[in-house]
Amino acid sequence: GEDVEQSLFLSVREGDSSVINCTYTDSSSTYLYWYKQEPGAGLQLLTYIFSNMDMKQDQRLTVLLNKKDKHLSLRIADTQTGDSAIYFCAESIPPPGGGSYIPTFGRGTSLIVHP
Amino acid sequence: DSGVTQTPKHLITATGQRVTLRCSPRSGDLSVYWYQQSLDQGLQFLIHYYNGEERAKGNILERFSAQQFPDLHSELNLSSLELGDSALYFCASGGRGANTGELFFGEGSRLTVL
Numbered sequence: 643g644e645d646v647e648q649s650l651f652l653s654v655r656e657g658d659s660s661v662i663n664c665t666y667t668d669s670s671s672t673y674l675y676w677y678k679q680e681p682g683a684g685l686q687l688l689t690y691i692f693s694n695m696d697m698k699q700d701q702r703l704t705v706l707l708n709k710k711d712k713h714l715s716l717r718i719a720d721t722q723t724g725d726s727a728i729y730f731c732a733e734s735i736p737p738p739g740g741g742s743y744i745p746t747f748g749r750g751t752s753l754i755v756h757p
Numbered sequence: 758d759s760g761v762t763q764t765p766k767h768l769i770t771a772t773g774q775r776v777t778l779r780c781s782p783r784s785g786d787l788s789v790y791w792y793q794q795s796l797d798q799g800l801q802f803l804i805h806y807y808n809g810e811e812r813a814k815g816n817i818l819e820r821f822s823a824q825q826f827p828d829l830h831s832e833l834n835l836s837s838l839e840l841g842d843s844a845l846y847f848c849a850s851g852g853r854g855a856n857t858g859e860l861f862f863g864e865g866s867r868l869t870v871l
Contacts, residue, residue, distance in 0.1 A: 673858050684759060684847055684862030685800075692857075730800065734858040741812050742788055742851070743858030747800040 646748035648731050653754045660718040662751045664731030667712065671733040674707060675745055676716045679728045688716070688729075718753075726755045760784065763848050763863035771871055775836040778866045782829055782850030788812075789831040790851070790860060791823055795844040806831055807852060838870045 645667040654660045666674070672693050677685040691698045691705050691714075698705045704717040718725055732745035760783035770776055782789050791803040793816075802815035806825035817823075820838075825831045835842060845867050849860035 675858070677862075682864070684761070684864045685849075685860075686759070686862070687859055690857060690859060737813070742805060742807060742856055744790065744802055744805055744813055744815075745858050745860060746802065747792075749799040 646731055646733055646746055648729075648748040648751050650749065651752050651754070653756065654721050656721060656723055656755055656757050658721055660716075660721045660725070660753055660755075662716045662718075662729050662731075662753065664714040664716075664748055665712055666714065666731070666733045668733065668735050669709075669712065670735045671712075672736055673734045673743055673745075674705075674714050675730075675732040675734075676703075676705065676714075677730040677732060677747070679730065679750065681727075685730060721753075721755050723755045723757070726753055728752050759861040759863065761848060761850050761861050761863035763846075763866050765866055766864065767867045767869075769869045769871065770838060772838055772840060774838050774870075775834065776838065776868065778833040778835070778846050778848075778868075780831045780833070780848030780850075780863060782831070782848075783853070783861050785853045786850035786861070787829065788850060788852030789825050789829070790849040791817075791831070791833050792847045792849065793844045794847060794865070800847075803833070835868070838868075840870050843868055843870045 648664040675690040728750040731748040734743035762781040803817040805813040
């Protein structure tokens with residue numbers, strides 16, 4: 643079955659890089675995602691990566707995928723106080739019968755950025 | 758703003774009662790997903806509808822039901838409420854373009870059962 647694990651907390655200093663890690667169990671995972679949740683808000687998709695890629699970069703965000711170890715990471719360069727939020731890793735596997743992909747989420751990592 | 762609208766934002770009710778949560782998806786999205794977020798279980802998938810039809814079920818209790826209407830809005834009905842049903846219920850939409858599982862979440866409906 644699908645299971646996504648991530649550490650609960652990460653604290654960094656403003657201006658440093660943050661690296662949030664995630665492991666998943668299903669080797670047939672096709673898409674892997676990073677979502678951000680700010681207080682009182684819904685989840686917002688930051689980026690996703692297709693399983694045949696090993697890296698994706700989008701401005702300050704870099705996603706690394708190690709399929710062999712089933713490990714996904716999100717690096718945020720030059721972390722700002724506005725990046726403080728909960729970051730969720732998620733995966734989805736090919737749906738049976740060709741339906742829609744349905745993400746399974748980890749419990750989220752609370753990123754705390756201090757001056 | 759994701760474009761997904763959920764009502765009500767907050768709801769307080771008593772055990773044994775029934776509530777209905779409402780979701781309007783982003784314009785053009787055909788899929789609606791319901792998730793439950795609680796401290797002990799994290800974010801759990803409940804059910805998925807596509808263009809009015811149920812497509813997938815997750816960890817949805819028999820006391821809960823949902824539907825998607827012809828105008829694509831969706832309702833999640835929770836009945837015989839228990840204390841443990843207190844949670845944040847999210848609706849998400851997608852399905853407009855490529856099938857990548859990219860979801861757009863509403864701000865959630867916070868349910869408190871006393």
